[in-house]
Amino acid sequence: MSITYLDAIREAQAKALADDPRVFIYGQDVGAFGGAFKATKNLAQQFPGRVIDAPISEDAMLGLAVGAAIEGMRPIIEIQFADFSTVGFNQIVNQAATLHWRTRVPCPITVRLPGGGTSGSGPFHSQSMEALYAHYPGLIVMTPATVEDAYSMLLEAVALDDPVIFCEHKYLYYHLKAEKLPTEAMPVGKARIARPGRDMTIVAYSAMVHEALEVAEELASERFEIEVVDLRSVKPLDTDTVMASVARTGRLLCVGEAFPWGGVTAEVIARVASEGFGLLDAPPQRLNAKDTPVPYHPNLWAAHRPTAHSIAAAARRLLHL
Amino acid sequence: MLLARILDEKFASLYRMGKIHGGVFIGRGQEALSVAIGLALRKGDVFAPLIRDTAGRLAFGEPVLDAVRTYLGSPLGPMRARDGNVHRGRPKDGLYVMISHLGAMIAVVNGALLAHRFKGIGGTVGVACIGDGATSTGAFHEALNQAAIEKLPLVLVVANNYYAYSTPNERQFACRSLTDRAIGYGAQGHSVDGTDLGACLKVIGEAVNLARGGAGPQLVVGRLLRLCGHGEHDDAGYVDPKLKASPVGRDCLKVAEEQLLGQSWANAETLATWRSEAAQKVEETVAKVQREPGPDPYKEDWCALASKHLAEGHHEAA
Numbered sequence: 001m002s003i004t005y006l007d008a009i010r011e012a013q014a015k016a017l018a019d020d021p022r023v024f025i026y027g028q029d030v031g032a033f034g035g036a037f038k039a040t041k042n043l044a045q046q047f048p049g050r051v052i053d054a055p056i057s058e059d060a061m062l063g064l065a066v067g068a069a070i071e072g073m074r075p076i077i078e079i080q081f082a083d084f085s086t087v088g089f090n091q092i093v094n095q096a097a098t099l100h101w102r103t104r105v106p107c108p109i110t111v112r113l114p115g116g117g118t119s120g121s122g123p124f125h126s127q128s129m130e131a132l133y134a135h136y137p138g139l140i141v142m143t144p145a146t147v148e149d150a151y152s153m154l155l156e157a158v159a160l161d162d163p164v165i166f167c168e169h170k171y172l173y174y175h176l177k178a179e180k181l182p183t184e185a186m187p188v189g190k191a192r193i194a195r196p197g198r199d200m201t202i203v204a205y206s207a208m209v210h211e212a213l214e215v216a217e218e219l220a221s222e223r224f225e226i227e228v229v230d231l232r233s234v235k236p237l238d239t240d241t242v243m244a245s246v247a248r249t250g251r252l253l254c255v256g257e258a259f260p261w262g263g264v265t266a267e268v269i270a271r272v273a274s275e276g277f278g279l280l281d282a283p284p285q286r287l288n289a290k291d292t293p294v295p296y297h298p299n300l301w302a303a304h305r306p307t308a309h310s311i312a313a314a315a316r317r318l319l320h321l
Numbered sequence: 322m323l324l325a326r327i328l329d330e331k332f333a334s335l336y337r338m339g340k341i342h343g344g345v346f347i348g349r350g351q352e353a354l355s356v357a358i359g360l361a362l363r364k365g366d367v368f369a370p371l372i373r374d375t376a377g378r379l380a381f382g383e384p385v386l387d388a389v390r391t392y393l394g395s396p397l398g399p400m401r402a403r404d405g406n407v408h409r410g411r412p413k414d415g416l417y418v419m420i421s422h423l424g425a426m427i428a429v430v431n432g433a434l435l436a437h438r439f440k441g442i443g444g445t446v447g448v449a450c451i452g453d454g455a456t457s458t459g460a461f462h463e464a465l466n467q468a469a470i471e472k473l474p475l476v477l478v479v480a481n482n483y484y485a486y487s488t489p490n491e492r493q494f495a496c497r498s499l500t501d502r503a504i505g506y507g508a509q510g511h512s513v514d515g516t517d518l519g520a521c522l523k524v525i526g527e528a529v530n531l532a533r534g535g536a537g538p539q540l541v542v543g544r545l546l547r548l549c550g551h552g553e554h555d556d557a558g559y560v561d562p563k564l565k566a567s568p569v570g571r572d573c574l575k576v577a578e579e580q581l582l583g584q585s586w587a588n589a590e591t592l593a594t595w596r597s598e599a600a601q602k603v604e605e606t607v608a609k610v611q612r613e614p615g616p617d618p619y620k621e622d623w624c625a626l627a628s629k630h631l632a633e634g635h636h637e638a639a
Contacts, residue, residue: 055470060460063427063464070432099412
């Protein structure tokens with residue numbers, strides 16, 4: 001039996017619904033239809049009345065989630081594409097993220113954002129939104145890169161008393177498979193050494209972890225040992241694990257699929273430069289998507305975001321600095 | 322109503338004395354509509370007031386002490402000086418805390434009502450208050466539509482005071498009447514003279530009863546004039562004098578007093594006693610809160626998360 005990243009997300013929601021009567025799912029087409037990506041397939045039938053179709057109203061969907069959370073529920077909101085969360089941005093960053101700090105009432109909502117690029121999806125169905133939400137106090141931002149993490153982190157997201165932005169990568173939905181679902185997991189807030197090495201650290205998250213691992217494999221044939229750190233969650237950001245890795249390797253390349261200005265890679269590099277400058281043998285480098293909207297055509301799209309090819313080129317340059 | 326007027330006037334006076342940080346927003350002229358909401362609601366209901374709802378808040382059960390502590394920035398208040406002025410409440414007691422983005426609280430009330438349905442709590446109602454300006458927002462549209470789809474017991478009260486800050490109705494909407502909007506959403510519409518306490522009690526009471534009885538969302542539009550600026554910094558020089566002189570410019574408090582006297586439910590002496598009792602309560606509370614120390618930044622945990630173990634350390638120069 002093999003389980004995809006998408007199956008893991010569905011199974012985690014099924015378990016959350018089965019284990020906790022406070023959980024419900026609200027989103028566009030999530031009911032009988034099972035969701036645009038089938039992440040809620042059969043859940044409406046299995047859990048009658050608890051998987052609810054929403055109108056195309058992201059602001060009202062997220063506002064409703066906050067009100068339900070105040071009254072003790074634990075809603076999971078599926079935003080059909082991460083890009084559309086901008087319509088509900090106000091409710092996330094001003095309502096949900098400030099509630100506990102202002103009133104001491106927790107706001108346990110999980111906002112599922114299917115994001116990241118897939119070929120042919122274009123400017124409005126491809127965006128990576130993690131940096132935008134990580135900027136705001138009061139939010140937790142998860143970016144699982146593996147089937148196991150997709151499952152365990154989603155369950156943890158539902159269990160946490162804070163609003164969680166759960167960035168699930170659409171490219172990984174069908175591409176990534178595991179043999180079984182995990183029974184134990186690393187806690188959120190801890191990064192993972194996805195591959196150990198001693199010559200250079202590549203810090204990545206979400207789909208870019210797999211591009212980085214491909215590069216590490218390629219460079220192994222050139223006798224370089226690349227350490228790949230999977231951040232798992234970008235907020236909280238596990239600076240200690242990153243710093244410990246850079247202490248071992250002396251070189252840092254940080255890779256993200258989001259737009260280049262500011263963002264996760266900039267944050268990682270700022271922290272390493274200010275707190276671990278002495279650990280570095282070469283200037284820390286970063287690689288992001290280009291500073292344009294995400295293009296539609298596969299030729300352009302493949303050149304817009306980092307790939308194993310462009311990451312390998314950046315890694316070779318850094319190894320020889 | 323009387324207590325709200327006196328409390329609001331005290332806040333305005335403290336503002337002019339420089340004793341309040343930030344703005345002061347009062348409900349002068351809107352007390353009748355507001356108080357009718359607080360009186361129609363029960364324990365277990367949900368109320369999301371807006372900036373001119375001192376009267377509704379007090380009638381719903383907000384202690385004067387909470388209001389004063391929030392305006393004066395006392396850490397002992399419900400907002401602990403983290404938020405101020407009209408941004409106050411106790412969500413666990415059903416009094417929701419507004420954010421500044423207009424229309425944003427309506428969907429939050431919807432969520433509370435849906436949660437009540439999930440939990441099998443029947444017979445509760447949620448009221449969200451907005452002004453004429455908020456009816457132009459996407460949040461208003463999305464949330465009223467959502468409430469109608471889910472047939473939620475929402476009462477959405479619009480205080481149409483003819484100006485959103487300085488913008489008159491004709492620059493805000495082009496429909497004949499805001500009440501007409503209700504039918505377009507599948508909600509029931511009501512309109513009321515917001516200067517007439519008796520009418521407000523009746524119409525708001527009916528709308529709340531309809532929602533409580535399962536008739537779905539109700540939209541109530543009250544016509545009135547705010548007899549003050551948008552905030553105490555604003556002299557409201559843009560308000561049309563003809564509107565002020567028209568029936569909509571009546572002071573609802575005076576109207577209510579005349580109604581009481583006319584019906585012989587109270588005499589002048591009783592009104593004077595009520596007034597002095599309310600003033601005394603406000604003065605005593607302000608005096609108490611003014612003796613309370615302000616917030617200490619060194620005692621703040623500076624953590625926005627409920628999950629304290631996930632708080633990030635500071636990665637900036639100390």
